[in-house]
Amino acid sequence: MSKCDCGVESFRIRTIFHEANGRYVGQTTECPQCAPGSFEPQWLRDKIVPAYEAYPERYRKSYSEDGAVCYTSTDEARADYEAKILRPNPDDVAAKEKALQRRREWAKSQPKKLTSAQLESINSRRQQILASPAAQAAGVHAKGE
Numbered sequence: 001m002s003k004c005d006c007g008v009e010s011f012r013i014r015t016i017f018h019e020a021n022g023r024y025v026g027q028t029t030e031c032p033q034c035a036p037g038s039f040e041p042q043w044l045r046d047k048i049v050p051a052y053e054a055y056p057e058r059y060r061k062s063y064s065e066d067g068a069v070c071y072t073s074t075d076e077a078r079a080d081y082e083a084k085i086l087r088p089n090p091d092d093v094a095a096k097e098k099a100l101q102r103r104r105e106w107a108k109s110q111p112k113k114l115t116s117a118q119l120e121s122i123n124s125r126r127q128q129i130l131a132s133p134a135a136q137a138a139g140v141h142a143k144g145e
């Protein structure tokens with residue numbers, strides 16, 4: 001263990017040698033306490049542990065027939081994991097809603113298609129108008145006549 005310039009004793013101390021014109025002009029030390037930006041964060045140095053050690057309340061310890069230790073997740077933990085997996089991604093939901101909105105706006109801008117019953121009624125009305133005496137007098141004829 002070494003002592004930093006700031007007064008902290010630590011195993012993680014870095015000594016920086018300063019030079020000017022190729023000559024040694026002095027040295028400084030730094031530790032995670034006084035220069036946290038110069039060192040990797042503590043979580044990078046932490047040991048990776050299995051889930052049953054990190055969350056012991058979510059696992060049941062049991063022994064197999066050959067005596068090996070087994071960890072089984074509890075029903076509540078499994079339900080939580082399933083809920084997390086099945087929860088829709090908010091970005092996907094937003095993208096789907098945006099696409100639906102775009103589709104609705106596009107559909108509003110399109111001319112409406114008539115049903116066959118509507119077309120039938122319009123055609124019969126057209127024939128009535130064309131067959132009327134006023135249309136005959138004006139010289140209007142149905143298409144193809």
Ligand SMILES: [Zn+2]
Pocket residue numbers: 004005006007008029030031032033034035
């Ligand atoms: Zn220090």
